[in-house]
């Protein structure tokens with residue numbers, strides 16, 4: 001396993017789409033599209049990964065660009081875009097170093113990806129950059145979640161598996177994690193196996209330590225206010241209803257004055 005400064009790499013990227021399967025019914029999809037339609041275009045999909053959200057929206061005619069820290073995710077996104085006949089603007093950048101020539105009416109950060117920023121300084125810097133990349137009146141919307149570290153250690157379990165279309169091999173992903181509750185850190189391990197004729201013909205393990213952090217809705221609201229956003233509020237679990245600190249899935253939103 002190679003050491004890189006981005007977490008999503010190798011087999012994690014290669015089998016990301018295959019192991020996720022159909023995501024078209026996920027509740028985040030209609031939620032973020034409404035946010036963009038209400039707030040306006042162009043939009044930026046931060047931590048866009050292989051393009052799940054942005055390509056879907058581009059096919060609906062939405063003007064949306066994408067950025068991700070992982071050059072491997074961006075490369076896979078380009079491949080997916082080619083297959084769909086799309087020509088997206090994609091950038092391999094860390095959100096805390098965001099530096100794109102365009103300004104946006106809406107910035108979305110789906111999939112709790114902001115939680116990959118463990119350091120407070122990185123979170124402040126990323127919010128500052130989002131603010132700078134928005135037009136006046138533009139909206140930032142980030143979906144986040146609160147982990148329930150119970151138990152504090154999860155032993156190896158099969159997370160997902162799928163048949164590789166090219167040769168019919170079984171791709172299996174194992175997962176285990178542990179939590180440092182006091183410091184709100186989740187460490188994860190992913191093991192990928194390629195199985196043919198009941199034999200494991202290839203296996204790789206990826207350690208992400210730290211993987212992500214978490215905080216409550218009221219803390220996220222405070223972060224956005226400190227960064228200069230106004231009309232800061234939170235929705236519960238993609239439902240356009242107010243969130244509270246009891247919500248484990250919420251979206252925090254703010255407007256640039």
Ligand SMILES: C[S@@+](CC[C@H](N)C(=O)[O-])C[C@H]1O[C@@H](n2cnc3c(N)ncnc32)[C@H](O)[C@@H]1O
Nearest residue numbers: 008047048049052068069070094095111113116
């Ligand atoms: C859970 S995946 C979500 C991908 C995509 N949004 C989706 O829903 O399919 C998290 C993504 O965040 C990206 N990421 C992690 N840290 C990042 C950072 N500091 N800046 C930008 N992207 C980051 C990873 O490379 C990965 O593609």
